[in-house]
Structure formats: structure tokens, C-alpha cells
Amino acid sequence: MIGKLEKFLLPLANKLSMNRYLSAIRDGFIAIMPLMIVGSFFILINNVFIGENGLTAKLFNLPLLELTELGNAIVPATMSVMSVLLTFTTAKALCETYKEDTTITPIIAVVTLFILMPISTNADLGIEIINTQYTGAAAIFMAFISAICTVEIIRKLSTFDKIIIKMPDSVPPSIARSFNKLIPVMLTIIIFGIVRYFTDLAGSPLNDLIFKFIQTPFTNIVSSPVGLVIIYILYMLLWGLGIHSAFIFGPILEPIYLATLTANSAALQSGAQMTGIITKPFVDSVAFMGGAGNMFALLIAILLVSKRSDYKTIAKLGFAPAIFNISEPLMFGLPVVMNPILIIPMILSTLSGLLIGTISTVLGFMGYTYVLVPWVTPPVVNSFLSSGGSIGAAITVVIIFVVSVLIYIPFVKIADKQIQNEQ
Template identity: 40%
Template sequence: MQKFAEKISELLGPIASKFSTQRHLVAIRDGFIAVMPLVIVGSIFVLINNVFLDSTNGLLNNLGNFDKYKEIGLSAYYATLGFLSIFLAFGVGYKLSKEYELDQLGSGFIAVASVIALMPTSMKVSGETIFGVFSETYTSAIGLFVAIFGSIIAIELLRLLKKVEALKIKMPESVPPTVAKSFNLLIPAIIVLTTFSLVSFGATNLIGLNIYEIVSKVIQTPIQAVFQGLPGIVMVLFFQNLLWGFGLHGAFILSPITEPTLLTAIQENMTAYQAGLDIPNIVTKPFLDAFSFAGGGGFTIGLLIAIFLVSKREDYRSIGKLSAVPSCFNINEPLIFGLPVVFNPILMIPLVLVPVINVIIAYLFTSAGLISKTVVMVPWTTPPVISAYLATGGDFRAALLSLGLIVLSVILYMPFVIADNKTVKEN
């Protein structure tokens, strides 16, 4: 069985390695990592506004009406999550331009300008058309797909135009290099922005849909439908944790695909939550963090507790003690590589199956209305149970479910820990 695991690793390893080092996917992944603090900050203010300050259901409503103070949180929300796609456009453009050795700062700004050029600049309010405005629909997480593709295409065009010597503006040697660099971007920037503006104009006038509507219909909606369906998210989790079993960070590798959809889903949920509307999505990033990644990938908090309960191996128990504190914050590398779980054909089975079983249970509970849907983006390092409570806007039932899933995961891991101990004794 060990040889079989090694053969699978030989097959998947190169594929996963190429996937995780592909320059465009790396730029997307790094861009998301860069904006994640803003996502969390915005989510904290959503939590404060709706869990504490709300005059109807807030925890502080017995002390008075605090609705006017929600304006503070709304300002912070619009300054972070309200412009998330703009921030991401800069992050992706900045990271990708570094790969191509372009002027990172200037290229990042051009990427942002290109994405903005695709946005409709008018909207109807009470039957009247207002010009010179941008809708939050396009600047928030809902516009992430256009931001990603737009910034990548803008940088690729800049890369191609950089090779054309005729487009470079020759500056005297006395001009500082930074100034010369900026002027070398001038003509390429004109070409790129003209191209994006023409595309936006053509889509609206020839097709009758703006670029965001086209991308939503063709790409975003189908992908989101897959992720919001139980079979789709089970498949994603299965593959993520299978990669973990071979020593590859599954969530990290697949993040360029999963992050845009999951962040869009939580953005839609937060928007609906603030407006007092029905919450649309079950599967979001905090949903998976709370109910599928307790202790880290593979729901390894269950493995850790199972080791303390049934393992007779002193080395396992010692590694368990060293891994206890990191596991409480969903950091499981000491456990995964210390035991190791990696390439362990016995422990790999629950590593893959436990998160899948737990997400099915959590999905069914949420779908049945037994727990609330997630409406707050909490940091992934938030300890289990607490994260479920916060992510659902303070639902104690979600916290109890999270606790129940931990108990279940311990029960599921225990037979495999015992079997693994026996294997060592027999050898």
C-alpha cells in the first residue's frame, strides 16, 4: 500500500507542482493573500454592526439604540469589501508584472485603470439615469472574476508592448531612471486603456450586455453553481485533502480557483445580511473553514485528540503535544509532517474522508435551516467552534454543530490510529 501511495504521488506531484507555480495562478493566489487582511477587517465591522449594534436583534439593544453608530462600520465596510475587486486588480497586476520584470507600481495602476474602464459608469435610480458613478456590484467581491481576468490581460498586453522599441520614449541620460520608466509605460498604457474601453463600448452597444454581465453568465454563475451544490464542493474537498496526503498544500494550490467563488459567495451573504434579506449561499470560505478545516486540512483536530485518547506510541503522543497549540489555530503542518500523515496509507484515508463527511453534515444542517448561513468572514486561524459561532453571526447552534463534528471526527480517526499503531508493532 505504501508503494501504491508513492506511485500516486509520482503521478500527482509534478502536476500539482506545475499548477502551483504557473505564473498567472501564482499572481492570483498572492493577490488574494495580500487583500485578505482587508476582507477580515470589513467582516469584523459587519459582525459588530449586525450582532452588537442592530436595534432589532443586536446584543446591545437593551442598552439603547445604536443604529447611528453603524455608519462607522459601513464606512469601513465600503472602504474594504466594497472595493475588494479594485484592490485585487492591483494586487494581481503588481505580482504578475514582477514576474515579467515590468515596472510593478505603474503596471499595477494600469491594471486597475483597465478594470475600471470595463465598468458601466451610469446607473438608474428611481427611473433617472445618473452618470459618473460606479456600482458596488462591480467594485466589491462580486466583480472579482472581471478584476482577475482584466488585470491579467492588461499585464499581458503591457508585456507584449514592452518588446516594441518604437513605443519607447527616449529620455536624456540626466532623467532619473524611475521617471524614464514611467514614460516608457505611457504609450503602452494608452494602447491598453483604449483597447479595454473599446471592448467595454462594443459589448454594451453590440451585445446589449456589459462585460460584467457577460462574465457572470458565461463563467461566474456556472462555477458558483458547482460550488454551491453538494457534489461539487465534495469533489473539491476530496481533491484538496488528497493532495495534503501527498505532502502538497491542497487549499493553497487550488486557491486561484476556489477563492474568487467562495469570496463572492460570502460577499453576497454579507450584503443580504446587512439589508435584512434572505441569505443566498450555503458554501462560503468561512463555512468551509468552520466545518471542514478544524485543526487544519483534513479536519486534523480529530486526529490530534484521537492520538491522545488511543495511541500507545510515545513518538505520536510527543508530536501531538508539540502540535496541540498550532492545531487550535488550524495550523497542522507539525502534525501532518511530524507523525507523518503524509504518505501514511492508513491515516490518509480519514484525512480525505473526514472533511467530506463533515461538510455533507454541515451542508444538510444549513440547508434544512437548523443552523444559520455564514455571513461574516472570520480569520482562518480562529479556533474551531468559535469560528462557527462568529461566521454565522452569533448562532450558538452552529457552534454546537462544530463541536459535534469534532467529536465525530475523533470517533472516525480512532480506528485508523489504532490500526496504524498495530502496523508499527507488527513491523
């Protein structure tokens, strides 16, 4: 069985992991992640601790509204410019895969993003206005399109010697590079300007078209029950084959999850009802306790029932890393990799965690997640913080953990019997 899966999945996984566009998107996200975490924590502080309905108001009747001004300045500066930042970092990462100069093209990618944005003018105030809908999480797909297309168009145009302005050797290299790219850059900007012209004729900004025909349907597929089951079965199967699934699925899933998380944050700040269940901190909380497949539950199951000295030794060694959701000591030490006895409960634990977490959220017991916390945040603490201090979220994760331990126990006993039979 494992051999057949390996023959089918490994070539596909290798192609996806080596895809330069997915790699660029992944690296682009990694570059802005610290800013997203900072912005999320200030949302948490403003809404849970010091805001009008925060803990200081409820416990001491003392809302510290003046202090929320700090968060009100920081949150838009981090969360509302997400697509602008991603355009730059993704274009830069893609240029690096081509070993191209990264000083010019990423900047042009940001310019092309703004070309595609609708800009309204307030004649009374004498200002131009860009809706943050087109600079934040709702425009993530447009950011990727702008970044990738800009890099590819400039690269292609730069291969035509007749449009390259060549400078004398005496000119400093930085200035020479700027002039070399001048005509390709100008033509690229014109191309995006033409695209903007036709979308204006169509009566809808390009981002709205992308959101309607690409981003929303893709989000619905990824967040649907069937979509989640398929994705996370494949996710865990690849881990079972020794492939770090996050490198393959991360660039595909994280834009969707981040957009949902940001929509929840915006709903909270505006006083509306949050509706997005599947976010990255949600998945981390219910399916990645101790690492992919709730490895911490496997560790506890081993310490509770296993009679194998090698399993117990590895479980003890992997205890500290697992607290911070680092699963490699268990994945490769037991190993779980290429071990069908442990791959099966890893899949079952993941799916049961997603199911219980979703039901708990729908019932209103587990709070919606709207804070992006670091993935190394320990289990239970992760769910508590990412849901804005929801006790129900923490209790739900504890229940999922217990269920996961119970799922792993029979398979750990089977592994014990297997080694006894071999001896």
C-alpha cells in the same frame, strides 16, 4: 496505491503551483485579506451587537444605532471596492513574477477595469454613477481579467523598440520609465476601450457576460455536491503527498467563496434571506479544525486510544499549534504525509464535516456564514463568529468534531498494530 497517486497528481500539482497567474491571484488575495477581515468584523458588530436587532437591543432594549454609523462608513469602503483592490494587487503580483516595474502597470490595470464598467449619468444631479456591483465581489472575475490582460498586453507592446520613447540618461529614472511606457499604455487603454465599445453594442456590460457565462456556472460546479466531493478528495490527497493544497486550490476556490460570503453579507444588510452555504469560513469551520482534514480530531483520537509513545509525544507537541489550525507538526511529524492509514480518515473526516455542516445549514440549525474571520481563529469560535453568533453553528461544529474523532480512532488503532507487527 500511494505510488500511483504520486505519479499522477504530483506533476499536475507542480504545474498548478508554479502557474504565475494562479500565484498572482493568490498573492493579490493575501494583500487585501486584512481589509476584508476588518470589513467583515464591522458587519458582525453592526448586525449582532449594536444594531436594531443586536444584543444591546434584545437584552437591554437599547439599540446603539448611532454607533452603527462607524461600521456603515467602513464596510462599503472595504467590501464594496474589493474588485478594484484585487485588480491592483493581482497586477502588481504578476508584474513581480516577471520582475517588471510595479509603479505603472497596476494603476493602468485599475483604469482598464473602470473602462469596462458601465457608467450611468444623472443629468439632474450632474454626476456619474458606478454601481458597486461592478466594484465589489460580483466583479472578481473581471478584476482578474483586467489585471492579467493589462500586464500581458503592456509587456508585449513594450518589446517593440519603435514605440518606446527613449529619454536621455540625464532624465531621472522614474520619469524615464513613465515615458518609456507611454505608447504601450495608450495602446492598451485603446484596446480595452474597443472591447467596451463592442460590449455596449451587444447591449450588456462585460462583467454581466462574465458573470452569466463564467462565474455563475463555475460557482455552481464548485458548490455542487459532486464538485465538492471531487475537490476535497483531491485537496486531501495532495496534502497526503506532502503538497500544501491551499497554494494550489486557494486561487481557484477563494474568489468563489469570497463572492458567496459577500453576497450573504449584502443579503443580511438588506433584510433578505442568505442562501450561500459554501464559504471559506464555513469550510474552515467544518473541515479544517486544527488544519486540513480536521487534524485536531486526529490529535484527540491519538491521546485517547493510541499506545504509541511517538504518536503521543508528537500529539502533545502539536496541541498548541492545532488550536490555531496549524497542522504541519502532525502532518509531517506523525507523519500523515505518505501514510495511507491516516490519509483515508482525513478524507472521510473532511467529507463528513462538509455533509453535516451543509445539512445543518439547510435545516436552519447552523447559521449561514457571512463574516470573514482569520483562519487561525480556534475551532468552534470560528463558526460562532463567522455565522454572526449562531449557537447552532457552534453545536454543529462540536458534533462534527466528535464524529471526526470517531472516524480517526479505528485508524489510529490500526497504526498501533502496524508498529507492533513491525517490531
